[in-house]
Amino acid sequence: MAVHDDLLLAAETPETPIAEIVGVGHDLIQQAEVFISSLWRPWILYQILIFVGIFLAAHMVRHIFAPRLRNWIKEREDWPMWRIRWMLVVHRRLRGIAFVVIIWLVIFVMQEVTWNSRSYLLQIIGNLALAWLLVALTTRLIGNPFMRGVARYTLWAWITLRILGLTDEFSALLDSAAFHIGEVRFSLLxxxxxxxxxxxxxxxxxxxxxxxxxxxxxxxxxxxxxxxxxxxxxxxxxxxxxxxxxxxxxxxxxxxxxxxxxxxxxxxxxxxxxVVSNLVSGVIILLDKSIKPGDVISLGDTFGWINSLGARYVSITTRDGKEYLIPNEDLITGQVVNWSHSNEFVRLDIYFGTAYSDNPHDVRRIAIAAAQSVDRVLSSRPTVCHIVGFGDSSVDYILRFWISDPTGGLTNIRGNVYLALWDAFAENGISIPFPQREVKVLDDSVLSTRQID
Structure with missing residues (x-):
């Protein structure tokens, strides 16, 4: 009793935040005591028993119909994905849906055959169940899981307090938990x-x-x-x-x-x-349009196409599936080769050599025809072949051709052109020489004397 009197005394002098909290808490405790004492009344007890029976019935409905509903959803292969997702949400909330339907049917019947006060507790439970179900279904529209959880539990708490009529007391309790910074007051509310x-x-x-x-x-x-x-x-x-x-x-x-x-x-x-440098560099890249998503670029040893432009970095995916995050500052201060800046046309060069016995005019003609037979090589832009030198073992050539899809890769198209040259040279009898060395052994050398012995 002494402790109880102290709490009452503190509640009567709300000059301090602690006294305010104690006063509001005392009011909530009194309401809880009244509610608990009312639970022993006969018309409250049978409503609790009806609530337990409805919950068990809803659980049985879920146990019976949930597997059938899931199998039915699996058979709907022609449905759009959003409809299947909503049906899966209904499948997960099947017990709650069944509980809401059954309890409101029971409430409607009880209001018709008896007084409204005999179903007062069931009405509160029905309102809570319906509100919680609607919140659970509507918050599914929020894509972020964290934000969805925050919104769901916050709405559940607010609706529960609203239905129970405890919003004023709870607000006063949160507002009493406050502190001051200078003249500014901050509270939990x-x-x-x-x-x-x-x-x-x-x-x-x-x-x-x-x-x-x-x-x-x-x-x-x-x-x-x-x-x-x-x-x-x-x-x-x-x-x-x-x-x-x-x-x-x-x-x-x-x-x-x-x-x-x-x-x-x-x-x-x-x-x-x-960090600030990368942010500013990112804005400059977006403004001057030097690179954009889809461009094929080379930066040092990195060659690939741009996936996305971020605030701090640029995502580049290479042909081997690696994704590089290049800081924006490196793209501003470094030398970047943009293979598709103003257009998609790219010229590629390959080098080869043939024997001195082969006619250079025939070699040039055959090499151009072989390159143009490859699918990705453009016929609208001229393919050329020039002699670039007379080597020790071969006549050296350069073959230049154009493509319009650098995102498809450069090494593979070069390989295909080399393979076409190999087939064309083999078909026309043109040889690709390799260095050969002739060793002559002198008669009076040490090696010659050992062979005689």
Whole structure:
């Protein structure tokens, strides 16, 4: 009793946050005591028994129909993927759906044959079950698992308090847990409101971002680099607006953060020079359109095509399946070969040699015809073959041809042209010489004397 009197005394003098918390907690405890004491009434006990029976019935419905529903979904091969996913959600929530349907049928029957007060507890349970089910189904529209979980549990908690009529008491309890920084007061209620409001705005910004991104990328009049820049700028604007509006809605003054953000910016400028350099370089790449997704580039020993342009790096995939993340700064300061910057046409050179006994005019004609017989070699651009020198063992040639699909690879097309040259030379009797050396043994040498012995 002494402890109880102390709690009452603290609740009567709410000058401190602790006294406010104790006072609100005392009210909640009293309501809980009243609710627990009412559970022993006969008309409450039989509602609890009806609730247990409905839950068991819903569990039996799931046990019987869930396997059949799953097999039925597997047979719907012609359905679109989104419809199959929603049916799988229904399959997972089959017990909850059955429980809601059964309990509201029972409530409707009880309201027709008896007083409404006899089904009061079942109505509360039915409202909770229906609200929880609707929240579980609607939050499936949120793609991010973390954001979906936050939204789901937050809505569940808020709806439960709303149906039970405890929103005022719970709000007062959260608001009493507060602290001051100067003249600014922060409470746990503000934190919950901030998470809820910013979460909703963040989900809305994410939905708008995805919708606008699809339309921007589907517009062929906008270049790929400008599409990436527009998408990044839009995402930054939407997410920043979500956070700013959310903080302003709960009453946090952001004007005082201007000086702090300036100081933080100076510190970040010194500590994150490389990061900032890559970010600025990324913006420059998007603006000058020097490279764009789909371009084939060479940077040092790396040769591949660009998958995506990020804020900090560029993703490049090579022919052997490796994905390189090249910092944007390296693309700005280094020498980059863009094989498809202004057009897709690429000229390739290969070198070969033939014997001195072969007619150079025939060799040139046969080499050009062999190169043009390869599929990827363009016939619209001239293929040429020139003599580049007279070597020790062969007449040296260069064969130049054009392709329009560098993303298909360069080594493989060179290999195909070499193979075509081999077949054409073999068919026309043209030989490919290799170095040969003739060794002459002198009569009075040591090697000659050993052979005689």
């Amino acid at each position: 503000q934190l919950v409101q901030a998470v809820l409001i910013i979460g909703v705005l963040w989900i809305g910004a994410r939905f708008l971002s995805r919708t606008a991104t699809g339309r921007i990328r589907g517009n062929n009049d906008i270049s790929p680099s400008m599409q990436v820049l527009a998408v990044k700028a839009m995402q930054i604007a939407l997410y920043s607006a979500a956070v700013f509006i959310g903080l302003r809605t709960i009453g946090i003054d952001l004007t005082g953060l201007a000086v702090l953000s300036g100081a933080i910016g100076v510190g970040l400028g010194f500590g994150l020079q490389k």
